[in-house]
Amino acid sequence: MNFEKCSQIPCLTSEELKSLGKWYVSTGKEWICHSDDELEEFKNLFLNFINPEEWDTISFDSDFMPFQQS
Template structure:
């Protein structure tokens, strides 16, 4: 009986890992309401895997929480412009 339960648990863990690898959280940062798009800094590269970081929309996969991600991206943006930066999770 213990072997069956352990086998079942291992199967569930394997399925969870497969799901996590298949369906990654992707963040979209939208700067389209700003007059100027901020420059992409080297320090942003460590945040995660960037699929696009030119133009008004940046796209990234990261293991950071939403709040940590937002904090790192917005720390160099003028306080009055913070509400103009939009974040989407896909």
């Protein structure tokens, strides 16, 4: 997710983040997460935690990187 156009970076609790997936980066203007959800489902779940006025300023991208859990 990219927050370059947002007026402020979202602040989610660790519980909120964990409910969405495994996070690699959750600070700054670009966050990276692995989720088993489809992109649209993930986007809808994530936006539930965000001020609706910011929804159109957040960009979501999907990249199919190999994922290996250790």
